[in-house]
Amino acid sequence: MSSAAEQTYDVVVLGAGSTGENVADVVVKGGLSAVLVESELVGGECSYWACMPSKALLRGTEALAEARAVDGAKQAVTGEQDVAATLARRDSFTHDWDDSSQVDWVEGAGIDLLRGTGRLAGERTVVVTDADGKEVRLTARVAVAVCTGSVGKLPPVDGLADVAPWGPREATSAKEAPGRLLILGGGYVGCEMATAWQALGSQVTLLQRGDSLLPRSEPQAGEAVADALRDAGVDVRFGVDVTAARREGTEVVLTAGDEEYRGDEVLVAIGRAARTTDIGLDTVGLEPGEYLPVDDTLRVEGLPWLYGVGDVNGRQLLTHMGKYQARQAAAAIVARARGEQADGGPWSPAAATADHSATPSVVFTAPQVASVGRTAAEAREAGLPHRVVEYPIGGVAGASLFADGYTGTAIAVVDTEREVLLGVTFVGPGVAELLHAATIAVVGEVPISRLWHAVPAYPTISEIWLRLLETWRDGD
Structure with missing residues (x-):
């Protein structure tokens, strides 16, 4: 030395x-x-194997869904997503891993x-x-x-390490869509990659050990994402405890109890x-x-x-x-x-x-899940006095203009003693751009009495803030 x-x-x-x-x-x-x-x-990870390539994989699917949700525009959508062009666009964001x-x-x-x-x-x-x-x-x-x-975790499943499983890196950098993709884990990586690869031509089966997707989010978020994935053709399974894995030729076989799940690749997305x-x-x-x-x-x-x-x-x-x-x-x-x-x-x-209690995050599924601060469950666990206020985002004029039949939910967790926001969650198309206003309100501990004077422009989806305040005031 x-x-x-x-x-x-x-x-x-x-x-x-x-x-x-x-x-x-x-x-x-x-x-x-x-x-x-x-x-x-x-x-590092974000530039080449995480944030940038994953969002590039997802954006085309999102853009098409937005166009198809507006009558007059949807008639112009006469074809399907060009997978090769989508992957090439992804590669441009990673500079071809250079x-x-x-x-x-x-x-x-x-x-x-x-x-x-x-x-x-x-x-x-x-x-x-x-x-x-x-x-x-x-x-x-x-x-x-x-x-x-x-780094991605690999669970102690018999034979799993020997089947050349994908981690998040392989999932975001794959050169083509596998015919059948098995995904272990229903967190944000599993849900985003299920959304992306199902739209790009894979038949995705998502296997979640628990009973919900996005378990750290508000329950409405996981339910909405599960419904949307199923509508897109993803086979979403709950309560699946995989105990063994093997390769039969090029096929991956996962065993869970009396069930077997078969695919061409398996993505392990159970945490870091x-x-x-x-x-x-x-x-x-x-x-x-x-x-x-x-x-x-x-x-x-x-x-x-x-x-x-x-x-x-x-x-x-x-x-x-x-x-x-x-x-x-x-x-x-x-x-x-x-x-x-x-x-x-x-x-x-x-x-x-x-990062103690005001972390913003977005899950870029369809619908998006954008959240900051504490969920209702976290407020309850912390012993904080709180009330949950919920309002359908589709009920504001800006949302109905954004997409025909807009469906989404806004959830606010309010400290009932201090009357400040502990957390906010938005579930719906395009809600990521609503998040920073919520982050400022949570981090700044802006009193509800002051938020009344933050007037949302009409007609925008931000009018959801007014509806949340009215619901809080009326006690519903």
Whole structure:
């Protein structure tokens, strides 16, 4: 190890996905030097295997559904979606899995990049091994930020690892639609990929161990998505406990009790795990494979020089929350490097608090599910006094103009003592664009009495806010 080249930076960032990029960008703008360490593509999961390609796969289906929902426009839709063109458009967003443009951005931002596998090797030290086995020892004057993200879980099902299962990466990067696709898991990945590949020509069977889809959402959301998937031709099965998997020729066979499910491919989408197994956590007294325990400045407990940012800490496994945490963590790193106080209160520029109870998320199924804050079940579990207010989105003029026969639901969870919003969920076509208004209301703890004066433009779907307030006032 003594023969390894040595380099020193203020901040060493393990992982050059969107989280790591944002940490490095903010600390460099704060006057510190930074290096990104990456063994795969610069830009990470979101750019190449998650958010961008998955939404590109889904958008054509959504656009066609919107056109077909408007009389006069639907008559112009005379053909079906061009699958090859859809996949080519997806590939354009991933730049054909070429990270040159991201590398150019890194260089332009004044950040150094080191290709290779990085591992912690004691306090403030990272050893990077490149593809040829050469090592570089990096020393951080100020901080090391671990931004290695998460990986898909593989359940302990007999034979599953041997059938070459798809994970989310394979599902978003496939070059053609499988004839029959089995999906294990009814969370957002399973539901989005069922929506996408059913529309692109697969016969999808979605197998959910529990009794609902999107189990962390309001129940109405999972019910609406299940109904829509079935209407689209997806075979949705609940209460399915897969115990074994095997290949018979090119066919995948899953066993669950007395049932067998057969397909050409199987996508495993049952959740994520911390990508910390082989990054040297044991050298600093932490458990490999576990999420990093962090405070609200994303600093690892007991290690004042180490930060765990994004998926790697398990707080909220969403790209935009990873970027948010990155900005907060970097602000804390810069402040501490200057000898300034970085802890602050709940609204400190160097503290991440939104991911405790005000996380926005969108499931890009048809219908979309857009939510922020607490569900009714979460408010109940937290012992918060609350009331649930619900209104059909199709009842506002803007929705009926958006689509003939618009069907959707708005759900607000209101704190009955403080009369502020604890959470909001929208289910319906195009509701993702309603979400930021709800996020501002929840994060800002805007009183109901003030929301009356936030007048929605007519005729837009945003008029749903007025209807929710009227329902709250009338006690229905």
